[in-house]
Amino acid sequence: MKSKHLLGLFGIEREEIELILNTAHNFKEVLERPIKKVPTLQGKTIVNLFFESSTRTRISFELAERRLSADVVNFSVSGSSVAKGETLKDTARNIEAMKIDLVVIRHSSPGAAHFLSRVLNAGIVNAGDGTHEHPTQALLDMFTINEKFGRIDGLKVCIVGDILHSRVALSNIFGLKTMGASVSVCGPKTLIPRDIEKLGVKVYYNVNEAIRNSDILNVLRIQLERQDKVFFPSIREYHLYYGITRERIQKYNRDIVIMHPGPINRDVEISADVADCEQSLILQQVLNGVAVRMAILYLLGTKN
Amino acid sequence: MKLLFKNAHLINPAQKLNKVADILIIDGIIKKIEHDIMSEPDVKEYDLAGKIVAPGFVDMHVHLREPGYEHKETIETGLHSAAEGGFTAVCCMPNTNPPIDDASVVKSILQKAKDVLGGIIDVYPVAAATKGREGKELSPMLELSEAGAMAFSDDGSTIYNTEILRRALEYSSMLNRIIIQHPEDLELSRNGVINEGFISTILGLPGIPSIAEETIIERDIRILEYVDGFYHAAHISTRNSVEIIRNAKRKGLNVTCEVTPHHFTLSEEAVKGFDTNAKMKPPLRTQSDIEALIEGLSDGTIDVIATDHAPHSFDEKEVEFLAAPFGIVGLETAIGLALTYLVHKKHLTIEQLIEKFSINPRKILSLPEIKIEVGEKANLTIIDMNKKWTVDIQKFKSKSKNSPFHNFELVGKSIGIVNNGNVYFNE
Numbered sequence: 001m002k003s004k005h006l007l008g009l010f011g012i013e014r015e016e017i018e019l020i021l022n023t024a025h026n027f028k029e030v031l032e033r034p035i036k037k038v039p040t041l042q043g044k045t046i047v048n049l050f051f052e053s054s055t056r057t058r059i060s061f062e063l064a065e066r067r068l069s070a071d072v073v074n075f076s077v078s079g080s081s082v083a084k085g086e087t088l089k090d091t092a093r094n095i096e097a098m099k100i101d102l103v104v105i106r107h108s109s110p111g112a113a114h115f116l117s118r119v120l121n122a123g124i125v126n127a128g129d130g131t132h133e134h135p136t137q138a139l140l141d142m143f144t145i146n147e148k149f150g151r152i153d154g155l156k157v158c159i160v161g162d163i164l165h166s167r168v169a170l171s172n173i174f175g176l177k178t179m180g181a182s183v184s185v186c187g188p189k190t191l192i193p194r195d196i197e198k199l200g201v202k203v204y205y206n207v208n209e210a211i212r213n214s215d216i217l218n219v220l221r222i223q224l225e226r227q228d229k230v231f232f233p234s235i236r237e238y239h240l241y242y243g244i245t246r247e248r249i250q251k252y253n254r255d256i257v258i259m260h261p262g263p264i265n266r267d268v269e270i271s272a273d274v275a276d277c278e279q280s281l282i283l284q285q286v287l288n289g290v291a292v293r294m295a296i297l298y299l300l301g302t303k304n
Numbered sequence: 305m306k307l308l309f310k311n312a313h314l315i316n317p318a319q320k321l322n323k324v325a326d327i328l329i330i331d332g333i334i335k336k337i338e339h340d341i342m343s344e345p346d347v348k349e350y351d352l353a354g355k356i357v358a359p360g361f362v363d364m365h366v367h368l369r370e371p372g373y374e375h376k377e378t379i380e381t382g383l384h385s386a387a388e389g390g391f392t393a394v395c396c397m398p399n400t401n402p403p404i405d406d407a408s409v410v411k412s413i414l415q416k417a418k419d420v421l422g423g424i425i426d427v428y429p430v431a432a433a434t435k436g437r438e439g440k441e442l443s444p445m446l447e448l449s450e451a452g453a454m455a456f457s458d459d460g461s462t463i464y465n466t467e468i469l470r471r472a473l474e475y476s477s478m479l480n481r482i483i484i485q486h487p488e489d490l491e492l493s494r495n496g497v498i499n500e501g502f503i504s505t506i507l508g509l510p511g512i513p514s515i516a517e518e519t520i521i522e523r524d525i526r527i528l529e530y531v532d533g534f535y536h537a538a539h540i541s542t543r544n545s546v547e548i549i550r551n552a553k554r555k556g557l558n559v560t561c562e563v564t565p566h567h568f569t570l571s572e573e574a575v576k577g578f579d580t581n582a583k584m585k586p587p588l589r590t591q592s593d594i595e596a597l598i599e600g601l602s603d604g605t606i607d608v609i610a611t612d613h614a615p616h617s618f619d620e621k622e623v624e625f626l627a628a629p630f631g632i633v634g635l636e637t638a639i640g641l642a643l644t645y646l647v648h649k650k651h652l653t654i655e656q657l658i659e660k661f662s663i664n665p666r667k668i669l670s671l672p673e674i675k676i677e678v679g680e681k682a683n684l685t686i687i688d689m690n691k692k693w694t695v696d697i698q699k700f701k702s703k704s705k706n707s708p709f710h711n712f713e714l715v716g717k718s719i720g721i722v723n724n725g726n727v728y729f730n731e
Contacts, residue, residue: 132508
């Protein structure tokens with residue numbers, strides 16, 4: 001890895017993504033063994049700084065860290081000094097003063113990981129910065145695609161849902177484009193960010209058309225908590241016109257592969273029978289998440 | 305105090321003055337403008353060969369932060385910054401704490417300003433247009449004006465309620481005073497922090513669309529046309545804002561506007577890397593907007609260059625992007641940026657630049673005209689057009705250093721000012 005940080009996939013070269021995916025492949029083998037632990041990061045300390053609630057990403061990181069034999073410190077907002085008005089910089093620098101090697105940060109502000117990389121000496125891993133990037137999710141998505149198809153190059157991937165507020169979408173677009181996939185997004189116009197076509201992304205407003213023209217659908221969570229009725233009229237209308245249902249798939253593309261970064265709102269953005277169908281890679285994504293995060297932490301944690 | 309400037313290039317487009325001469329100033333009054341004035345023992349003499357002496361520059365959009373936010377700036381540090389930047393007058397905005405919505409606050413600011421650098425800078429407070437800047441009830445404009453307020457604005461907040469705006473325009477027009485509007489539709493700008501477009505999309509930052517500014521200006525101009533007051537749009541930033549104002553001026557309406565140096569020099573690209581010193585309202589826009597703003601300056605649609613000098617302490621800006629306050633300091637880089645990006649690039653003549661910084665703002669504020677002639681008060685800004693320098697925020701006189709222009713190489717700057725019987729030369 002060129003940088004000691006993983007802040008996002010914007011501007012990351014193909015060779016680096018390939019290195020991460022290949023390394024993850026080796027770690028996935030480790031995860032299949034009866035003893036799933038390697039001594040690679042023994043003596044290294046990693047802190048998980050989570051300023052936003054997260055279950056799967058935090059657990060996935062923690063598992064990856066422990067399986068690499070790193071010492072792990074968890075920090076979450078509730079009961080912390082943040083509640084007492086401490087700034088992000090002070091919080092991070094205080095933790096770093098305890099000799100931390102890597103910081104995994106989840107924060108609601110876009111650029112929070114970039115900010116930390118400027119004020120700390122430790123390596124920074126972005127575990128989601130607001131509506132900006134979620135690079136480890138995109139890497140595990142790409143790993144899963146590669147595992148299924150044996151390639152990424154030339155595949156047609158459509159990301160469906162609330163693109164405007166999605167860090168998963170942006171990281172996937174950056175990564176998949178670099179790896180040679182053809183990427184599209186689909187959702188109501190109000191949830192498609194302005195000028196996104198300038199990234200070389202096709203935009204669909206009609207989900208049936210998107211299904212018909214794609215190999216893979218990456219279905220994003222519709223954030224129920226964000227519903228202030230400005231972006232679309234109702235969950236009901238969203239499900240009727242953008243929900244990924246068995247009928248749609250059977251009618252427009254029976255072979256399409258389904259992915260979802262979780263957590264799922266069953267029968268909102270995706271119907272239960274699709275989430276659990278045999279073309280769904282959702283649980284593989286979760287397993288691969290640990291392997292991919294092990295790869296990233298290994299590559300960054302063993303840089304002098 | 306007796307000052308003799310030798311070989312100065314005197315330029316004042318309002319008088320059609322453009323000649324090289326010596327100028328003798330005694331106790332703040334211009335006594336002689338001639339060739340080869342002889343020096344005397346008690347005269348301080350400066351050779352200004354190759355330097356321009358212009359009517360004193362005004363920055364009509366400055367946040368001095370006092371009272372209330374003295375950790376960002378004080379009247380003292382702000383006026384030192386203005387002097388260093390080449391301004392003999394500033395208008396200070398009312399979003400202080402308490403706000404400038406009471407005559408006592410106006411008087412207290414004027415009192416303090418008198419003690420800074422011998423009172424070399426004229427401070428013209430802009431009082432709140434509404435009580436508490438809340439947009440609900442008119443401020444006591446007659447009383448505020450009598451105390452020394454030179455214009456009215458709820459700057460930082462838009463005067464949102466259309467009836468209040470109408471009445472504010474009507475009421476202030478009795479005084480020949482302008483209403484300065486901060487044009488921002490809050491529903492459209494929402495929680496936005498940078499320009500909405502490609503850059504906001506790839507940075508995942510909530511955007512402020514250009515229409516947030518344009519719809520308010522468009523609406524306000526309809527009201528202005530009906531009531532016939534004096535309307536000044538603060539810090540316009542978009543192509544369509546320029547177009548809307550150009551059309552309103554063609555109709556003969558009393559509309560004026562200003563642009564900041566950062567809006568005609570930097571685009572939204574400056575935010576890449578999440579630099580909080582590129583976070584301001586209105587946000588930095590696109591290259592196309594920059595071109596339109598420069599056209600607007602050149603054809604006279606944009607009357608004034610003003611800085612929107614908005615100091616924030618280091619710690620306030622040293623945070624994650626969403627948490628950072630909006631605004632940058634501007635007093636000490638404004639003239640350098642304008643000379644480098646407008647005059648040296650031949651978008652404006654030096655005469656036009658003097659209009660934007662001195663003649664037009666004084667007209668808009670109904671301030672007396674400055675004349676560079678014998679018997680007149682000396683109110684002057686001295687400029688070295690060709691001085692090459694590098695912006696160093698650590699050298700700013702302002703208490704705050706929040707500028708995206710650190711390490712910019714500029715050509716031209718102010719080197720001194722004269723006003724109210726005092727002289728200030730940069731080191």
